Amino acid sequence: MVDSELTKLRRARARVHANLRKLEPLIASYYAKAADLEARIQALAPELNLPPRRYAPNPVFARGELPRLAMSILRAAGKPLSTREVAVRALAAKGVTLPDRRTLKVTRLRLQNTFSAWQKRGLTVRVGSGREGKRGLAQDLGPGIGQFLIKS
Template sequence: MTDYALEQLKRKRADMTGEIARCHARLQQLSTDLEHVDATIRLFAPDFVQESILPKVFAPPKSWSKRGEMSRAVLSILRVAKGPLSTREIAAMIVQQRGLEHDKGILDVMTRRVGHVLRDKRETGLVRSVEETGLWLQWEVVR
């Protein structure tokens, strides 16, 4: 048993050191590219201070989901529901669960995401659409 665990740990360490080496190589390439961009900026504006350009940082919106998180939330809502729910109702419940502001914009975004999850799960046979009320399909888990 310990030989197996040791082999797995050695493999994990090799993977991690390889990843670190790739990150170092990418960092080196980005540094070189940045030097080239700075040199080009100096050609056009010799007195420009490059450090005045702030780095652009990606900050995901609060409505962002990690892989599989939206599917799990939608399916768990449908599993405990007393009957079929519309796409919009499921989206409203997810907005409430996450503690997001309940405005039309975020509800529209969540409704599109929930609709995508439901169509995908319908293709795999996990859920089915029962009937249409107004603009929204009614969904339930296949039992």
């Protein structure tokens, strides 16, 4: 009896999943080996700066686009905004009006890293603490805002 096309595809799918199940422990062991090697290199030469792994590009934002967009959003707002608000506005500007949880989280985390770097350079400040914390441009906040700043 000849197998139907659907049966062939289902069997192929089962084989792929079986192969993935076999390879996942191998991948985990490679991650562990890489971490061990990097720790051993850092122990021998702590001044050596190892380049980070190359990750897949962001599907929504081009390289450097998110920081530029975040800066323009903060300038246009004229007041401190939460990182989540900036992320939602940046995604909306790119046409993503209803982002899924992962896209919003990745965007929010990238913005947090950007804002932390900008704060070290004196471009932004954090107003408030915890979940109520907001980020604003340092020059827009003006005098008298120092009492609300969090030192980090």
